[in-house]
Amino acid sequence: MKTRSSNKLFVLLPVLLLPGAVTAFEYDCMMEPYRVVEVKSVVNGRIETINVERSDYITAGQSLVVFEADVEKATVELARAKLDMKAELSSSRVSHGFAKRKLGRFDKLAAKGVVADYDKDEVQTEASLAELQIMQAKENKQLAELELQRALAVLNQYTVTSPIDGVVVNRFKSPGEYADAEDGPILQLAQLDPLNIEVLLPASRFGSIKPGMKAHVSPESPLNGSYTAEVKIVDQVVDASSGTFGIRLELPNPDNKLPGGLKCTVSFNDGSPDTIPRVSKAVGYVDMVEK
Numbered sequence: 001m002k003t004r005s006s007n008k009l010f011v012l013l014p015v016l017l018l019p020g021a022v023t024a025f026e027y028d029c030m031m032e033p034y035r036v037v038e039v040k041s042v043v044n045g046r047i048e049t050i051n052v053e054r055s056d057y058i059t060a061g062q063s064l065v066v067f068e069a070d071v072e073k074a075t076v077e078l079a080r081a082k083l084d085m086k087a088e089l090s091s092s093r094v095s096h097g098f099a100k101r102k103l104g105r106f107d108k109l110a111a112k113g114v115v116a117d118y119d120k121d122e123v124q125t126e127a128s129l130a131e132l133q134i135m136q137a138k139e140n141k142q143l144a145e146l147e148l149q150r151a152l153a154v155l156n157q158y159t160v161t162s163p164i165d166g167v168v169v170n171r172f173k174s175p176g177e178y179a180d181a182e183d184g185p186i187l188q189l190a191q192l193d194p195l196n197i198e199v200l201l202p203a204s205r206f207g208s209i210k211p212g213m214k215a216h217v218s219p220e221s222p223l224n225g226s227y228t229a230e231v232k233i234v235d236q237v238v239d240a241s242s243g244t245f246g247i248r249l250e251l252p253n254p255d256n257k258l259p260g261g262l263k264c265t266v267s268f269n270d271g272s273p274d275t276i277p278r279v280s281k282a283v284g285y286v287d288m289v290e291k
Contacts, residue, residue: 026265029199031219031251033192033260037164038185043067043157047175050186054171057256058162058189065186067179069158076155079148166191167256192256197229197249199266203238206245209268210234217251220263227251227258229266 045067052064170188173179179186197217201209213231229249238245249266251258 026218026267027199027201029197029217029249029264029266031217031258031260031262031264032196032198033166033190034194034196034250035164035166035191036169037166037189037191039064039160039162039187039189040181040185041065041067041160041179041183042181044178044180045069045158046178047173047186049175050171050173052168052171052187054168056168057166058168059165060162062162063159064162065160067158067160069155072151072155072158076148076151079144079151082144082147160186162189164189164191165193190260192258192260193253194250195253195258195260197251197264197266199247199249200242200244201247203243203245206238209247213268215249216267217249218265218267219258220265223258223262 047065048068049066050064051062051066052058058064166189168187169190171186172184172188173186197215209231211231211234215229215231217227217229218225219227229251231247232250233246233248235246
């Protein structure tokens with residue numbers, strides 16, 4: 001009598017997604033800050049205070065680093081004092097008023113032939129000189145304003161402000177240290193709104209991704225959720241060695257909820273066929289028969 005036993009052996013069968021299939025494929029990506037800024041000194045001096053620490057949130061225009069600037073502060077006060085001086089202009093106006101009144105009296109006397117032409121000419125010269133003194137006093141005041149502006153501009157260089165809204169990534173120096181323009185950075189800042197999403201795509205997708213397209217971005221664990229980003233840059237040169245080209249998307253990040261530096265995946269569900277031959281694995285089986 002013959003017996004028959006049947007066993008099932010499971011095997012993995014490759015399944016190709018044909019070019020005509022419309023599918024949203026996921027690609028690896030990286031979430032990076034929109035901008036990374038290194039804050040350096042534009043003057044040579046000793047750091048008086050650093051107003052931020054690592055991981056502090058900052059706003060554009062916020063004071064970050066202050067250098068010792070006693071001489072520059074004194075220069076500003078001197079320029080401001082010169083600007084506030086009013087005696088020169090006031091005395092010039094008084095002298096000019098007196099000269100005009102004196103000239104008026106001499107004009108009346110000259111008309112009657114009482115004074116000589118020489119005396120009248122002398123008085124006219126005094127009046128003209130008094131008027132020039134007023135002009136000189138006004139010009140000196142304008143120069144004082146310019147000197148004050150220059151002194152303030154120099155003093156402002158001793159205070160480093162933030163060029164962006166963002167977060168402090170690193171702090172490389174401390175108060176009391178000396179810094180100069182040739183030295184390394186004092187702070188490193190990052191702008192996190194929006195985030196740049198950097199992706200490398202296979203060359204077969206070249207031409208199917210356009211600026212303005214939307215995509216779904218999913219950060220790696222422990223963050224969850226899907227976010228909508230917009231394509232901003234599509235490289236026009238394909239790297240021959242890897243057969244890829246790069247794109248950049250922008251992901252709005254209000255309140256800096258998402259950190260930079262995370263890995264992520266991005267999918268383009270644009271309704272266009274993906275011509276990349278993708279292999280997925282399906283489970284099948286065959287019967288093993290014994291006779």
